[in-house]
Amino acid sequence: MARAVTFNRKTGNTILAWSIGLLIFFPILWTILTSFKTEGQAIADPPLFLMFDWTLENYAIVQERSDYLRFLTNSIIIAGGSTLLGIVVAVPAAWSMAFVPSKRTKDILLWMLSTKMLPAVGVLYPIYLIFIELGLLDTKIGLVVVLMLINLPIIVWMLYTYFREIPSEILEAARMDGASLRSEILYVLTPMAIPGIASTILLNFILAWNEAFWTLNLTAAKAAPLTAFIASYSSPEGLFYAKLSAASTMAIAPILILGWFSQKQLVRGLTFGAVK
């Protein structure tokens, strides 16, 4: 028997949950609203909520003054490149661990996870030095490689948990029907693996997009992605709230939208299968 839910209780829950939800979301909402104000309206006393002259001028100024599109391109290349490279390296590894597990599979998985725990600051100087020696400082390719490496354990783990859910009986059935290894992989396994791979790409793109230790420390002008673009607004000149808001909105909007699709994968990807 389903629990009887009174109308009042449901109404109460709804009001309380929406109030808290809006409170948590408020800083983002406020940033988006402020980005459409003039600088004077942005610091008006009392604060203006919706009744102001909406304007797009801040977006134009931000693009003109700090070339948003270049940082956006860098972010897309760095986050996208590191994710795709990670997938290319991780798929075969996760595949063999899920379908041909050995006694050491578990140890290898745990060891991979342990590399993720290495505090970045502990290896900051060596990486910095290697980057200088190889001429990788302030290059996109350098960041692609570093971000691929820091996210590789998560990518392998996520793929592994998805691949493990593919029932091996299906493989046996295909084999009985005389499928070759090649057609087995191509026609049986791949279609079943694609949703898992897509989810993994999505979450890791988000993680790489928001990474703010290596992107701040290993870039200067050329390869800087949006995390560094925003950090350049930390020493303000004059009135700048509306411009800061416009820049922030542009930096987070793409990922907020992607993020909303990835809620479920988030739990799986960041708890390494420990919470289901």
Added chain:
Amino acid sequence: MMAPAVMLLLGWMLVPLIMTLYFSFKKYLPLRGGDLGWVGFDNYVRFVSSSSFWPSVSTTLIIVGGVLAITLILGTLLALLLDQPMWGQGMVRILVIAPFFVMPTVSALVWKNMFMDANYGLLSYLWEFFGAEPVQWMSQASLISIITIVSWQWLPFATLILLTAIQSLDHEQLEASEMDGATTLKRFWYIILPHLSRAITVVLLIQTIFLLSIFAEIFVTTAGAFGSKTLTYLIFQRVLESQNVGLGSAGGVYAIILANIVAIFLMRIVGQNLDK
């Protein structure tokens, strides 16, 4: 097929680690004479006996502990609320989860300027509205400010994982206990909380690992001033700002040891789950 992933991670882990260990036993000042020879454990002793060491340890503990307490308590309450029947549950979830997708530099700058600025921040309006003196957040309450910003970023993570765990709870058990007359508090204490213990542990460990190395939130708000220098930030300053690589590397080794102590517990839980 695992080889490429394993080799890459092995290289990524070992090369910088060995270099950090190597530097930590040297007097190494790249801008003031370079490699000045072996000094044994001198850097390790100097790092812990410097006047900034213990304050940085206590700052780290306060920030990590504060954020953990806030996100776990509020996260549990919020997860319980979101599990209740209500209208627009999916939408509320989206609102609550959103801060997690905001890049750290954006959330730190938006909070610092648009909320915590003593002249124009929204919190100052709020304080004045209630007749209180506005707070100089970044200088007078730097730790509270940073804890607030970081908690806002991590509350969604804790909530989402605890909610996932609550939803896997056997609701018939709850109904049975309700019929037997158990109060809400008792049901929470004897049924829900034990069921959540695993998820709580996982959130605790994963957040601790990430929180020990928060960087951008301090970099763009106080830059380590006003008593907000964490262990991570202290090492960053030693290595990149004052270019004392030997000393910074010794600090890095301490940070690595600290992170590994936490990591061991996390690995044990994840490992147990793999066996199932």
